[in-house]
Amino acid sequence: MTRIAVIGGGRIGEALVAGLLESGRASKDLVVAEPTAVRSELLGERFGVRVTDSVADAAMGADVVVIAVKPQHVDGVLTDLAKAELGDALDQVVVSLAAGIPIARFEAKLPAGFPVVRVMPNTPMLVGQGMSAIAPGRYARPEQLQLVTEMLESVGQVVTVAESQMDAVTAVSGSGPAYFFLVVEAMIDASVSLGLTRDVATRLVTQTMLGSAALLDESGQSAVELRAAVTSPGGTTAAALRELERGALRSAFHExxxxxxSRSAEVGGTAD
Incomplete structure (x- = not known):
């Protein structure tokens, strides 16, 4: 079995561990590196996996090393990984879930020719509904990319893109949940202003969003077609959409x- 080390026991690291176990991975094949004692204890008790405070210890002997830390902590992790003698014993691959950090930065700090795969996940992976985009580094082989794909499919869906598209992916699916939650928040507030209780408004809006997403995913119709099907000429939906267009909704999303x-490119140092 593939042995996977997850460096970082935060929410994304935890979601990945939970998804891997749910998909049938054995707890003995997973190890987590987490320096915070309280968090370390929680993960060990909740999932029955080995948790260590040492990055090098976790990575030693792992087939896949997943870096699931905040961008500002990546350099420290790479320094610690140097102590693990990566690549000496196994054909390993490093998978980066750190937002904005280009593959070249990893390849420059890891042993020469080391395979790296960059991933842009999003927070719905916490409930097994994530959207992850993956980009292979220069040395990542097809079978390693497939291994990473299968690993991430345990917490959602996966697409493969060129690394040059990662800033766009970050803008769309990486940050996308926040746009969705803002729209939901605005709809709930507006519903309350119409006289509904907040509990009822929340239920109405949440289920409407869930049902609409499922319809879009399963119907085979485009968003344009489905919107048109709901919009009768001169009806209530048309009146509402007219106001949204007047408020420049499309332009606001575009900007x-x-x-x-642009911000993703700045963070990763890839801005023109």
Whole structure:
């Protein structure tokens, strides 16, 4: 069995561990590196996996080393990984879930020719509904990319993109849940202003979003087609959509995603 080391026991690291176990991975094949004692104890008790405070200890002997830490902690992790003598005993691959950090930064600090796969996940992986985009480094082989794909499919869906598209992916699916939650928040507030209780408004909006997403996913129709099917000429939906268009909703999303892409490039040092 593939042995997987998860470096970082935060929410994303925990979600990956939970998904891997749910998909049938044995707890003995997983190890987590987490320096915070309280968090370490919680993960060990909740999932029955080995948890260590040493990055080098976790990575030693692992087939896949997943770096699931905040971007500012990546360099420290790479320094610690150097102590693990990566690549000496096994054909290992490093998988980065750290937002904005380019593959070249990992390849420069890891042993020459070391395979790296960059991933942009999102928070719905916490409930097994994540969207992950993966980009292979220069030395990652097809079978390693497939291994990473299968690992991430335990917590959602996966697409493969060129690394040059990662800033755009970050703007769309990486930050996307926040846009969705903002729309939900706005709809709930507006519903309350119509006289509904917040509990009822929350239930109405949440289920409407869930049902609409399922319909879009399963119907085979485009968002344009489904929107048109709900919009009768001169009806209530048409009146509402007219106000949203008047409020420049499309333009706001266009500017928002471009801003997110630009910021992602700045963080990763890839901005023009």
């Amino acid at each position: 928002a995603l471009h801003a997110a892409k």
